[in-house]
Every structure is written in C-alpha cells, then in structure tokens.
Amino acid sequence: MAQTTSLLRNKYWVLRHGRSIPNERGLIVSSMENGTLPEYQLAPGGVNQAQLAGELFQKVLKENSIPIENGAQCKVMENLRERFFGPSFELRSLDEYHEIYCTLDEQDPLMRPEGGERVDDVASRLAEAIVAMESLFQGCTILVVSHGDPLQILQALLNATKLNTESSYDDLASRIQALAAPSILSQHRKFNLRTGELRAVI
Template identity: 65%
Template sequence: MAETTSFARNRYWVLRHGKSIPNEKGLIVSSMENGTRPEYQLAPEGVDQAKRAGELFRKVLEENSMPIENVRICYSPFSRTRQTAEVVASVLNIQFEGAQCKVMENLRERFFGPSYELMSHDKYHEVWAIDEKDPLMKPEGGESVDDVASRLVEAIANIESLFQGCTILVVSHGDTLQILQTILNSAKPDAASTYDDLTSRMQTVRTPSILSEHRKFSLLTAELRAVI
C-alpha cells in the first residue's frame, strides 16, 4: 500500500493534459458541450507528451516502490483529458475501462463563459486579472475560482471515500489543476488547524487571499507534479 499522510487517505499527483488541438489553434474550449467533442482532443504532439508523462510516472512509481495495482487515474470527461488518461493507462498497462480509472465530471475544465468560449486564448489574461483582484467574481455566465474550488472539494471528498492507500493521478486542465493545487497546498497540516481530514481542511482554505494566487501553480501541457 502507498504511504499516506495523517490527513489524507491517499497520495496525490496531478497531470495536465497533453498539447491539444485547441492549444494548437489558440482557442478557449471550456464548455462541456465543446470540450467532449472529438475535434478538440489531443494534437499528435500531445499524444507524444502524454506517453512521456506516463513513462515518467511509471519511473516515479518504481523508484518509490508504489505498485501499479494501487494507482487510480481520475480524469476529466473532456476529450483532451480522457485521451491523456487513456495514453497514460496504456503505458502503465492499466485497463482504461477497468476499476483503476474513473471519469469525474467535477474535474472538468473551468467554464469561462459564453463570451470567452471559442475565442482566442489570449483572453485568459483578462480572467486571471479579475481572479487576482476577486476570485469570487465570475466571468459572465462562467465559473469563478471559488466555484471551481467548490466542485474540486467535492471531487476529492469522493476520491477519499472511494479509495484508501492509493496513488491518485488526477488528469485535468490548466486552471482546474492550478486551483486544486492552491487549496491542497494550503490544506497541509499546520498547528492552527482543528481538522484532521483533507476535505475539511480544503473547505477552510477557500478564502479570497488564498484562491487569488492560483496562477502560482500553473502547469505546462502534460506536466506531472506531486501534490500531497
């Protein structure tokens, strides 16, 4: 079994999807309707990136004596994340449709709203500027940082209830994983905390001062990172 912390039942790694067709085209694709379409899956370069990420993860597992049978891959339903998770599962020789892989809607991309959907990805900076000033403010028709944090707490609570002693690989998106890392990093044990479980800690750190700093945890495409 994987060694776990005193406040989490599992160990967590995050992986941003490989370079996607929207990345290549410079488009924001953040709605569930568009994000699950096959035309917005990985670009060929992204498939190669996902393979390399899978190989790196396999090496990490071997070096830390973490058995592959204890790995659980939890992924966003978007086509680019699903494909990334499937490639990694193949590298690890894990059956993608089996018990070790789980699609979770709460791990989906942050919805930036209809005024940003299918627009240039240069517009991300407009949203991030708002996030830094007020992470509770929503882009028109979209999700605020705190909206995403709320569903991520639910996602982690679900994972913690389903698995114990596992190595969890969360395959998701740039903003989603930035926000997840922000609250997981702040939820680590400290003397001031009165809670001994991960999801309660995550709830207590959903504060504007913490959430406004999510850009500090940005990831490159197919970047793998240990969290807790």
Template identity: 40%
Template structure:
C-alpha cells in the first residue's frame, strides 16, 4: 500500500487517570491483571478523567466539531475503560443532546507487558526497563514486550483506523509507555512519510529509543499534530 503524505484524521491521546496501582506503586501490565476491577481508577483519577473530558469537549466545540462524531478507542484495562467512559460522559454535556461518543475496545492500546519479572513489582523497577529501551528498543524484558513490539501493534491500529475513516477526530485512551511509544512512532514515521507502508524497523527504530521524551502524566490529554489540512509546521 502506498503511504499518504500525512494521516487523514486528527488524533488525540489520553493517558488513564491516577489508578489504584499508581497509588500503590505497583506495575500492572498483563491483560489478566489489568482488567480486574480492583486495578481501576482511584478517586483522584476519576476527577482527572472528568477534567480531560471537559477540556476535549471545549476544544472540539471551539472548532465546531460535533462531539458525538468523535471516535474513541480504549485499552481493555479497567483503568482505561473507566477513564474513557468518564471522559465520554463529560463530552455529552455540550448542550447538543444526551448522546455521548461510543467507545470501541482496542486491544492494540493495551499496556505494554513488562514480563513476569516485573509484573506486580514496584514502580521503582521502571528505570531498569527504560535503560534497556534506550540501548536497544528491539529488545524487551524477559518474557515481555519490547518498544518495537508495541510500536508494531500501534502501527496496525493506526493503519486500520486510517483505512476505515478520514477527516474525523479520534481519541486513543491508553497507558503511559504505550502512548509514549505511539508518539515516538508517529514522530519517526512523519520524518519518512511511511508509517502506513514501511517497516517499523527501518523507519523509526532510532525515534523509538527516545520514547521517554514523550511522557504524559496521569489523566493528561494531548493532541497529536497530524490532522487533515493542518500545516506541516
């Protein structure tokens, strides 16, 4: 497939609000653990999700975008599903009716799996993983995902969304490492204009090693500068 000069949709990203694992300082990265209700949002995280929804609503209304047309994709983890639902409910408060945007579960947006040696361990272990990433993003923790692994599934998701719609606003609700990697992926891909056709390995390997520079706080909403009709500046 020939790669377009730029993507055809406007993408927003939202990291889940402060979660109970965040409060406990625990790494919860497997799907089996991540979908458990006890690993959902803390009260402060629910408030962060509400604020993110309000911020996005205001931005879309200012651009005269019907918030009900927003496409929302969320990781299956309980903390991201809760964040997406709360944000979507806030989006519905724009005076245009009670409908809120629907939420589609996207397994590609799941948390990066850090492997059995790190699962349910302290957050203090993260620097060990990120040091590995900076050295070689194609090598991950034992039994876990590398940065390159995550980038490949994110590339597949973007390809799918781009093939199904254009000219839309799209929100991805996901996790810290996953969204860092997504931003690094898009940054590298736009330099080469080959996200939708080229090999991740040859296109963005160097960019992926710097994914930590794209870190988001819990509940942080960010717009990716890849909307149709936007300038390249």
C-alpha cells in the first residue's frame, strides 16, 4: 500500500463515481443544480461499478489488516463536488472537454473557463477538504469518492506532498496551498481515473 509522509496523518485512496447517465449520453454535467437531478444520476452499470469498488476496497483493507472500527464513517463534503466548467460547457458534448484540457488547463491552470472554475479554484477547496479530514482523523485509511476532475487535482496535490515534506509554513493549509503551483496543477490529467476506478494515492 501507499505510505504516508510526515505531512499527512492518514492514508488516502480515491474512487471516481460509477458510470453516470450523462457519461452514457456524452454530456458535461458539472453544476450542482443539474448534478443533483434524478435524470443525471448513476446509470445501472455505474451502480454495479460502485458496488464492485466497495467490495475491492474491503478486500484491500482485509489483506492489509486494516480494521474497520465501529463501522466505516461516511461524511459528505461539499468541497469535493464536481468542478464547474461554466455555462458555456454545461450540458454540452463531452468532446468539448478537449478544449478545456488542451486550451486552458495544460497551457495555464490559472485561466478560467467563462463563468466556471479554474484548476486552482478547485485546488483551494480541495486543500480545505484535506485539512478538514486531517483534523477529524488520525492514522486512518480514508477513501475519497468524487468526480474525475476534482480527484485528478486532489491526486496532484497529494502526490506533491510526497516530494515536498519540508516547508517554511507551520499550518497544514498554507503548506498545501504552497504546493498548488501552476507547474503541479497543469499536470493533473496524468492522474486520470476511469469511472468506478479505485486507486491508492498516499
């Protein structure tokens, strides 16, 4: 399993949600308003992916002698929501992701899709989520379930902590924010996940 560093107190895994109806229809659904509608929920195949991922994670925990004390705890964190790509992309074809990635993210993660979130906007709220999880738990194995883009950016941040265990900042929030440099954030696509894919991060 992945090992923690001195920067973080827990081990982290990520899981991208199962295949959704928008995935099957080839649509971009990134707003909270649309994303919570029943017509954009998980597809039947996505529900199956989620069940299989849960079974796989339980197997990993058992193989590594990681107990689930008092049952697994589940917490909803709004900061882990999907990246909002803006009204220009909402409900448009998934083919337009190419424009976001190649024209914006890879060239400059600080560029903003019109009306949407930049990569560093998402990184800032993910940093808050990490700080919250680190304050709530210690010595635990945490599974973060979210959408593709947030999980890619989260992995970029967490992997940066492996290479940067020393910092001039004392508080965790500032240390993580300092790692959210364009050179790191522009590489987030390297951490792409398939729907229903489970991965150890740190």
